[in-house]
Amino acid sequence: MSQTKQIEQKWQKRWEEAKLFEADPDPNRQKKLVTFPFPYMNGPLHVGHAFTASRVDVYARFKRMQGFNVLWPWSWHWTGQPLLGASQRVARGDEAYIKVLREVDGVSEADLQKFVDPYYMAQYYTNDGRSAVKRIGFSVDWRREFTTVMPTFQKFIEWQYKNLKEEGYVTQGTHPVVWCPKDQSPTGDHDRQSGEGITPDEYTLIKYCLDDGTILPAATFRPETVYGITNMWINPDATYVEADVDGETWIISQQAAEKLKEQEHKITPKRTFLGRELVGKFFTSPITHLKFPILPGWFVNPQTATGIVYSVPAHAPYDYLALRDLQKNPEILTQFGLDPKVVLAINPISIIQIDGFGEYPAIEIVEKMGITDQKDPKADEATNELYKKEFHSGTLKANCGIYAGKSIREAKDKLGADFKKLGAADCMYDLSDAVVCRCMTPCIVKILSDQWFLNYSNPKWKELAHQVINQLTLYPESAKPWFNTVIDWLREWACARTTGFGTPLPWGKGWVIETLSDSTLYMAFYTINAQIKANNIQPPSLTPDVLDYIFLGKGDKPAVAKVANISTELLDSMRQEFLYWYPLDLRNSAKELVPNHLSFCIFHHAALFPPQHWPKAIGINGMLMVEGQGMHKSKGNFITLKGAIETYGADATRCGLLLGAEGMDDPDWRADNVKDLQSKFDSFMGFTGNIIASTKKDENTALERWLTSRMQQRIKDVTAALDELKTRTALQTALFETWNDLRWYTQRKGNTETKALGEAVKDWLKLIAPFAPFLCEELWSQTDEEGFISTAKWPTYSADKIDIAALEQETLITDVMDDTNNILKAMKITPTKIIYYTAAPWKWQIYLKVLEKTLAGEAKINE
Amino acid sequence: MREFAADPTLKPHMKDIAPLVPRIIKALTKVSSDRKLNLVKIGLTDEKTILTEVAKFLKDRFNAEITIYGESDTQCFDPKHRAAMAMPYQSAIYIE
Numbered sequence: 001m002s003q004t005k006q007i008e009q010k011w012q013k014r015w016e017e018a019k020l021f022e023a024d025p026d027p028n029r030q031k032k033l034v035t036f037p038f039p040y041m042n043g044p045l046h047v048g049h050a051f052t053a054s055r056v057d058v059y060a061r062f063k064r065m066q067g068f069n070v071l072w073p074w075s076w077h078w079t080g081q082p083l084l085g086a087s088q089r090v091a092r093g094d095e096a097y098i099k100v101l102r103e104v105d106g107v108s109e110a111d112l113q114k115f116v117d118p119y120y121m122a123q124y125y126t127n128d129g130r131s132a133v134k135r136i137g138f139s140v141d142w143r144r145e146f147t148t149v150m151p152t153f154q155k156f157i158e159w160q161y162k163n164l165k166e167e168g169y170v171t172q173g174t175h176p177v178v179w180c181p182k183d184q185s186p187t188g189d190h191d192r193q194s195g196e197g198i199t200p201d202e203y204t205l206i207k208y209c210l211d212d213g214t215i216l217p218a219a220t221f222r223p224e225t226v227y228g229i230t231n232m233w234i235n236p237d238a239t240y241v242e243a244d245v246d247g248e249t250w251i252i253s254q255q256a257a258e259k260l261k262e263q264e265h266k267i268t269p270k271r272t273f274l275g276r277e278l279v280g281k282f283f284t285s286p287i288t289h290l291k292f293p294i295l296p297g298w299f300v301n302p303q304t305a306t307g308i309v310y311s312v313p314a315h316a317p318y319d320y321l322a323l324r325d326l327q328k329n330p331e332i333l334t335q336f337g338l339d340p341k342v343v344l345a346i347n348p349i350s351i352i353q354i355d356g357f358g359e360y361p362a363i364e365i366v367e368k369m370g371i372t373d374q375k376d377p378k379a380d381e382a383t384n385e386l387y388k389k390e391f392h393s394g395t396l397k398a399n400c401g402i403y404a405g406k407s408i409r410e411a412k413d414k415l416g417a418d419f420k421k422l423g424a425a426d427c428m429y430d431l432s433d434a435v436v437c438r439c440m441t442p443c444i445v446k447i448l449s450d451q452w453f454l455n456y457s458n459p460k461w462k463e464l465a466h467q468v469i470n471q472l473t474l475y476p477e478s479a480k481p482w483f484n485t486v487i488d489w490l491r492e493w494a495c496a497r498t499t500g501f502g503t504p505l506p507w508g509k510g511w512v513i514e515t516l517s518d519s520t521l522y523m524a525f526y527t528i529n530a531q532i533k534a535n536n537i538q539p540p541s542l543t544p545d546v547l548d549y550i551f552l553g554k555g556d557k558p559a560v561a562k563v564a565n566i567s568t569e570l571l572d573s574m575r576q577e578f579l580y581w582y583p584l585d586l587r588n589s590a591k592e593l594v595p596n597h598l599s600f601c602i603f604h605h606a607a608l609f610p611p612q613h614w615p616k617a618i619g620i621n622g623m624l625m626v627e628g629q630g631m632h633k634s635k636g637n638f639i640t641l642k643g644a645i646e647t648y649g650a651d652a653t654r655c656g657l658l659l660g661a662e663g664m665d666d667p668d669w670r671a672d673n674v675k676d677l678q679s680k681f682d683s684f685m686g687f688t689g690n691i692i693a694s695t696k697k698d699e700n701t702a703l704e705r706w707l708t709s710r711m712q713q714r715i716k717d718v719t720a721a722l723d724e725l726k727t728r729t730a731l732q733t734a735l736f737e738t739w740n741d742l743r744w745y746t747q748r749k750g751n752t753e754t755k756a757l758g759e760a761v762k763d764w765l766k767l768i769a770p771f772a773p774f775l776c777e778e779l780w781s782q783t784d785e786e787g788f789i790s791t792a793k794w795p796t797y798s799a800d801k802i803d804i805a806a807l808e809q810e811t812l813i814t815d816v817m818d819d820t821n822n823i824l825k826a827m828k829i830t831p832t833k834i835i836y837y838t839a840a841p842w843k844w845q846i847y848l849k850v851l852e853k854t855l856a857g858e859a860k861i862n863e
Numbered sequence: 864m865r866e867f868a869a870d871p872t873l874k875p876h877m878k879d880i881a882p883l884v885p886r887i888i889k890a891l892t893k894v895s896s897d898r899k900l901n902l903v904k905i906g907l908t909d910e911k912t913i914l915t916e917v918a919k920f921l922k923d924r925f926n927a928e929i930t931i932y933g934e935s936d937t938q939c940f941d942p943k944h945r946a947a948m949a950m951p952y953q954s955a956i957y958i959e
Contacts, residue, residue, distance in 0.1 A: 748920060750920075807901075808908070812908070812914075812952060815952065815953070816954055817924065819953070819954075824958065829958070830926075831926075831927040831958045832959060833928045833958070833959045835932065835958075836929070836955070836956055837948075837954055837956075838910040838933050838934060840935040841935075842872065843949070843950060844907050844908075845870075846880060846887065847887055849867070850888060851887075851902055854899065855903065
C-alpha cells in the first residue's frame with residue numbers, strides 16, 4: 001500500500017473514532033449548516049460531484065477551524081425515473097449500458113445480475129458512494145444520512161406537500177407538460193436521458209383556408225406578422241395528413257396529427273399525401289381575406305409544430321432566403337406546374353418599424369451577415385437577433401389594422417388572443433429539441449387536465465421568492481440577475497408522476513412526487529434525523545402536527561406529543577435542534593441546477609418558512625470538463641471518484657479539482673495536472689517534514705520578522721477568499737504562494753532551524769488543511785501540537801505582527817537581485833564581480849520629500 | 864525645487880537635483896499608495912548595511928564576488944561611473 005493511502009486510511013479511521021464531524025447543538029457556539037444537493041444513486045459518484053462537494057467541504061472545514069459548530073450532512077436521492085430507468089435497461093439486456101456498468105462503474109457479474117432489482121442497484125451505489133465520500137475526506141455527520149425512500153423522510157415530504165397545498169401553492173389544473181408515452185407520466189428535467197431544461201413552446205396556429213374551406217393551420221411564435229404574409233411554405237417531400245379536427249378539416253404534417261391528439265383535440269385522419277400536392281394552390285388569410293400562393297419550402301421541418309409555415313420575407317430571414325432561392329431558380333417551379341411569374345411577382349411586405357433598420361429588416365440582416373442561402377447556419381443567428389430586436393423595440397405599421405402604432409411587446413399576446421376569439425387561430429405546444437425519457441422513449445407535449453402542479457406562476461409566490469433572493473448572499477454575486485430571471489420565467493410545474501421511486505402524493509392515488517419536487521426543503525429534515533434515528537422514532541409518530549410543531553412552532557406541545565406517542569422532551573429537543581441549525585448557511589451546487597433545483601429550493605423555503613429561516617447563502621460553480629470535453633460515460637472520459645482517489649490520492653484529487661476554476665467558470669480536469677500535483681505533495685511532505693523535525697532556535701532578525709509578516713498577509717488573503725467561497729484563489733495562495741515565501745526564507749537563512757519558521761509552518765498547514773486534510777493531519781501529528789488539525793484554531797490575521805520595515809528590506813533585496821538578473825540577461829555573461837552602489841544620503845532627503853508630495857497629490861512630473 | 868534650494872545641505876547638489884526629481888516621480892508612479900505610506904513611515908533606510916549583510920547570500924546566488932559601496936564613499940571603485948545613477952530603493956550596479 002502506498003504511503004498516501006496509509007495516511008488516508010489512518011486519518012479517516014481516527015476522525016471516525018473521535019466522532020470529529022458529528023455536530024450537536026451547542027448554545028455557546030455559533031453554527032454553520034452547509035449542504036450539497038443529494039446525488040442520484042443510479043451510478044457511482046464522479047469527479048464532477050467531487051468538485052462541487054469539495055467546495056462545501058473546504059468551507060465546512062474552514063468554518064470549523066474558525067470555531068463554528070459546523071453541520072455538513074449527506075444523503076442519497078433515490079426518487080424518480082433515473083434509477084428505475086437504469087435498472088430497466090439492465091433487465092432489458094441493453095448491452096451498451098451493461099458494458100458501461102462493467103467497465104466504468106466496475107460492477108461485478110454477480111452484482112449485475114441483481115441490478116434488475118432497482119432497490120438493489122440503488123443500495124449498491126449508495127454503499128459505493130458513501131465509501132468514496134469517506135475516502136475523499138468530506139467531513140460529514142453520517143448520523144443524519146437517509147435515502148429518499150425511507151418512510152421517515154417520506155413523512156417529511158407528505159407534511160411539506162400538505163402545507164404547500166393548504167397555502168395554495170399546489171394546484172390542480174390543465175397545463176402542457178413534457179410527457180413520456182411509455183411511462184404515461186410527466187417527465188421532469190432529471191427524469192430525462194436527454195433534453196434537460198426543455199419546456200413546451202406555445203405556437204399560435206393561424207387558420208388559413210383553402211378555397212374548399214380546408215384549414216391550413218400555419219404555426220408561428222409571431223402572430224403579429226400575419227399582416228406581412230406573402231405566401232405559404234409546404235415541404236413538398238414530407239407526408240401530410242388531411243384530418244377531421246374537432247369538426248373541421250385540417251391539413252397538418254403526419255407527426256403533428258399524433259401530437260395534437262395529446263393536446264385536447266379530437267382527431268380522425270382521413271388520408272395522407274405528399275406536400276407537393278398542395279404546391280401551387282392558393283389560400284385566403286382569415287384576417288385580411290387576401291389570397292396567396294403555396295410554395296415549396298424544403299427548410300420546413302414536418303417534426304416542428306404543424307409542418308406548415310407562412311412566409312413573411314420582410315421580417316423573417318428564412319422566408320426571405322427561401323423566396324430568393326426560388327426567384328433565382330424559377331425552373332424548379334415548373335415541376336410543380338407553377339407559373340414562375342407568380343413567384344417573381346412576390347414582394348416583401350413591411351409591417352414593423354424598428355430603429356436602426358429600414359423597410360425590410362430581414363433583407364438587411366441577410367445582406368449584412370453575408371448569408372448565402374436557406375441552408376446557411378448563420379440564418380438561425382439572424383432569425384434570433386432580428387426576433388429579439390423586433391420584439392423589444394418594434395412598432396406595428398399603419399397596415400396592421402387596429403394594432404397599428406402598438407409596440408410588438410404590447411400587441412403580441414392581445415393579437416393572438418383576439419385571433420383565437422375570432423376563430424382565426426388556435427394553439428399548439430411543441431418541444432424545441434428532442435427530449436428522451438430515462439426509459440429511452442422519446443417524449444411529447446401533453447396537455448394534462450386535473451394534474452397536480454406546483455404553481456410557480458403564482459405572483460404572490462414569485463414575489464416571496466424574489467424576497468429570498470434579495471436577502472441572500474450569492475457566490476458569485478453576479479448570479480443574482482440569473483436567479484431573478486428564472487423566478488420570473490418559471491411556470492406551473494408538474495410535481496408528480498406515475499412511475500419511479502418517491503413519496504406518494506398524500507391526496508392523489510397513483511401519483512408519486514417527482515425528483516425535483518421532493519428535494520427542495522429537505523435540508524430541514526437533516527436537523528432532526530439524528531434524533532429520529534437515535535430514538536427510533538417510527539414513521540406514524542411523524543404526523544403533520546408533530547412536524548408543524550418542530551418546524552413551525554405551531555400547536556400545543558403536550559397535546560401534540562401525546563397524540564404522536566413521543567415525550568414532550570423529545571419533541572422539544574427536535575424543535576430546539578431545528579431552531580439551532582436553521583437557516584441554511586450555505587448550499588453549493590453546479591450552475592446547471594440554477595433553473596430548477598436551486599430556484600425550487602428558494603420557492604419552497606419562501607412558501608413554508610418565515611424569513612428568519614430562509615437560506616442565507618448559495619454558491620454556484622461551473623460544470624467539470626475532462627481533458628477539455630464534457631464528461632460522459634459514452635465518451636469514455638468518465639472518471640469515478642473512487643477511481644480518482646485510487647490513482648491520485650484524496651488530497652491531490654481534491655486540490656486538482658479545486659485549482660480548476662472558481663466562480664461560474666467550468667473547471668477542466670487534466671490528468672497531467674493532477675499527477676503533477678501528486679508529486680508536488682510528495683515534495684511538500686519532504687519540505688515540511690524536514691522543517692518540523694529541525695531544532696528550533698530563538699532568532700529574531702529582520703528575516704524572521706519578514707517571514708512572520710508575510711504569513712500574516714497570506715492568512716488575511718486566504719481567509720478573505722474562503723469567506724467568499726473563492727476556493728481556487730484561496731488554494732493557490734495557501735499552497736503555492738505561501739510555499740514560495742517559506743522556500744525563500746530557508747534559502748536566505750541557509751537552514752531550517754528557527755522557531756519563527758516552525759510557527760510559520762504550523763500556520764501554513766492550517767491554511768492548507770481544508771484542502772488537503774489527510775496530509776496536513778499527518779504532518780500536524782509530527783509537530784509539538786496536540787489534537788487534530790481539523791479542529792485546530794484557524795490562524796487569525798493580526799496587523800500588529802506585520803513589520804513593514806522588514807517587508808521592505810526583503811523587497812529591496814529581491815529588487816536588487818531582479819535588476820542584477822536583468823542586466824546579466826542583457827549582457828549574456830557569467831559574472832565574476834558585481835558591485836552595488838547605494839544612494840547618497842542627500843538623495844534620500846529628496847526622495848522622501850517627493851514621496852510625501854506624491855502622497856499629498858502635489859508632485860507632478862513636469863514640475 | 865524652491866524648497867530644496869532653501870536647504871543649505873542640498874546646495875552643493877543643486878545641479879543633480881533637477882534631473883533626479885522626475886526620475887523619482889516616475890519610479891513612484893508604480894508604487895501603490897498603501898506602500899507609499901509604509902515607505903514614508905520607514906523613512907531613511909540604510910541600504911548599504913542591508914546589502915552588506917546579504918553579500919554572502921548574493922555571492923552564492925550569482926557565484927561572483929560582491930562589493931557594496933555607498934555612492935559618496937571616498938574609496939569607491941567605479942570604473943564606469945555608475946555610482947551617480949544610484950537612487951533610493953534602486954542601487955546602481957556594475958558587473959564584470
